[in-house]
Amino acid sequence: MTYSVKEIFYTLQGEGFHSGRPAIFCRFTGCNLWSGREQDRSDAVCHFCDTDFIGTDGPGGGKFDTPISLAESIRKFWPNKETDQHPFVVCTGGEPALQLDEALVSALHQLDFEIAVETNGTLPLPANIDWVCVSPKANSKIIILKGNELKLVYPQEKNTPEKFSSLHFDHFFLQPMDDERLSYNTQACINYCLQHPQWKLSLQTHKIIGIP
Ligand code: SF4
Numbered sequence: 001m002t003y004s005v006k007e008i009f010y011t012l013q014g015e016g017f018h019s020g021r022p023a024i025f026c027r028f029t030g031c032n033l034w035s036g037r038e039q040d041r042s043d044a045v046c047h048f049c050d051t052d053f054i055g056t057d058g059p060g061g062g063k064f065d066t067p068i069s070l071a072e073s074i075r076k077f078w079p080n081k082e083t084d085q086h087p088f089v090v091c092t093g094g095e096p097a098l099q100l101d102e103a104l105v106s107a108l109h110q111l112d113f114e115i116a117v118e119t120n121g122t123l124p125l126p127a128n129i130d131w132v133c134v135s136p137k138a139n140s141k142i143i144i145l146k147g148n149e150l151k152l153v154y155p156q157e158k159n160t161p162e163k164f165s166s167l168h169f170d171h172f173f174l175q176p177m178d179d180e181r182l183s184y185n186t187q188a189c190i191n192y193c194l195q196h197p198q199w200k201l202s203l204q205t206h207k208i209i210g211i212p
Contacts, residue, residue: 001099001101001103002063002064002065003028003063003064003067003070003099003104004028004029004030004056004063004099005026005027005028005029005056005060005061005062005063005064005070006027006028006029006052006053006054006055006056006057006058006061006093006094007025007027007058007059007060007061008024008025008026008027008058008059008060008061008073008074008077009024009025009058009059009060009077009212010022010023010024010025010077010078010079011023011025011206011211011212012205012206012211013090014204014205014206014207014211015151015173015175015202015203015204015205015206016133016149016151016171016173016175016202017131017133017148017149017171017173018088018090018116018131019202019203019205020205021088022088023088023089023090023116024074024077024078024087024088024089024090025089025090025092025212026070026074026089026090026091026092026096027051027053027058027061027092027093027094028053028091028092028093028094028095028096028098028099028100029053029054029055029056029061029093029094029099030053030054030093030094030095030098030099031046031049031053031093031094031095031098031120032095032098032120032122032123033045033046033095033120033122033137033140034046034047034049036049036052036053036054036094037054045137045139045140046120046137046138046139046140048153048156048177048178048179050178051093051094053093053094060073060077067101067103067104067106067107068107068110070104070107071104071107071108071110071111071113072111074087074089074108074113075087075111075113086112086113086114087111087112087113087114088113088114088116089108089113089114089115089116090116090117090118091115091116091117091118092117092118093118095119095120095122095123096117096118096119097117097119097122097123097124097125098123100117100125100126100129101126102126102127102128104126105126105127105128105129106128109128114130114131115128115129115130115131116129116130116131116132116133117129117131117132117133118133118135118151119132119133119134119135119144120134120135120136120137120140120142121134121135121136121140121142121143121144122137122140122141122142122143122144123143124143124144125144131148131149132144132147132148132149133147133148133149133150133151134147134149134150134151134169135150135151135152135153136150136152136159136163136164137153137156137159138156138157138158138159139158145167145168146167146168146169147168147169147170148169148170148171149169149170149171149172149173150164150167150169150171150172150173151173151175151202152164152172152173152174152175153175153176153177154174154175154176154177154185154188154189154192155177155185155188156177161174161192161196161199165196165198165199171200172198172199172200173199173200173201173202174189174192174193174199174200174201174202175189175201175202175203175204176188176189176203178204178207186203189201
């Protein structure tokens with residue numbers, strides 16, 4: 001298959017369990033819950049997206065004809081090629097499950113990668129991904145019901161934390177909705193976590209410190 005990638009970049013993971021960890025982000029083009037066009041936002045399943053995932057024109061983006069060509073392109077972003085540290089890639093989007101397949105997982109593992117995925121949880125995932133983070137979106141039905149991390153943007157009408165707290169994830173995060181009520185939403189997350197210690201606060205630290 002040909003993989004369409006919006007951008008590839010090296011930064012610190014800003015959110016969730018791996019916050020602060022150096023990571024290569026591979027942002028796949030396209031999402032199944034929104035076209036990415038502003039004129040479609042009000043009719044989309046997912047309304048609050050803050051990501052440009054249209055096209056292949058970002059830094060490092062493009063079309064990749066084979067799994068190994070994409071894996072090798074991602075590998076070039078990792079700095080410490082001589083150390084034992086496994087390179088760490090976060091497959092994101094858009095919705096990475098539209099394109100991430102077993103062939104690409106295998107190619108990345110051949111190059112020693114530890115592979116994380118950030119998905120909306122509505123599509124099947126290939127086997128052998130090392131870290132699965134599901135971020136459920138209101139008005140959608142998740143089918144990935146277990147994993148390493150469940151990260152819920154909060155508050156979302158009809159998508160309350162209680163809907164997910166009995167699923168089989170190792171970590172549960174609430175992340176404030178980044179809209180005009182961000183400081184109110186942050187306090188609501190803090191209050192909820194304090195009252196429900198199963199949940200931890202996730203901040204979008206990359207936005208706070210001004211990195212990609
Ligand atoms: S599911 Fe994720 S990538 Fe897709 S529109 Fe919503 S926030 Fe954006």
